Amino acid sequence: xxxxxxxxxxxxxxxxxxxxxxxxxxxxxSELYDSKQAARNAIAAIRRAASEAExxxxxxxxxxxxxxxxxxxxxxxxxxxxxxxxxxxxxxxxxxxxxxGxxxxxxxxx
Numbered sequence: 827x828x829x830x831x832x833x834x835x836x837x838x839x840x841x842x843x844x845x846x847x848x849x850x851x852x853x854x855x856s857e858l859y860d861s862k863q864a865a866r867n868a869i870a871a872i873r874r875a876a877s878e879a880e881x882x883x884x885x886x887x888x889x890x891x892x893x894x895x896x897x898x899x900x901x902x903x904x905x906x907x908x909x910x911x912x913x914x915x916x917x918x919x920x921x922x923x924x925x926x927g928x929x930x931x932x933x934x935x936x
Contacts, residue, residue: 841865
């Protein structure tokens with residue numbers, strides 16, 4: 827069973843969003859919204875943003891945190907490029923070895 831969003835209405839006519847795990851643990855509780863529709867809009871925004879959300883350590887200053895997330899994106903891109911180059915190099919090495927093997931067997935046959 828997946829997590830569940832719960833809309834809670836207050837006595838003052840406002841609404842709050844809570845996210846509960848399948849195990850019954852409250853994962854988050856939102857600010858108060860002026861209406862249930864505003865709370866529903868918040869749920870939609872959370873769903874859109876959460877899958878690509880970055881984690882920022884609140885112990886870091888805002889500038890350091892921004893620099894860290896930018897740096898991690900650059901590091902990830904660099905690692906992906908490096909991995910792609912290694913993969914291409916391995917394929918080229920295998921091809922070269924296969925050609926050499928074919929030439930050796932051709933010399934032995936002929």
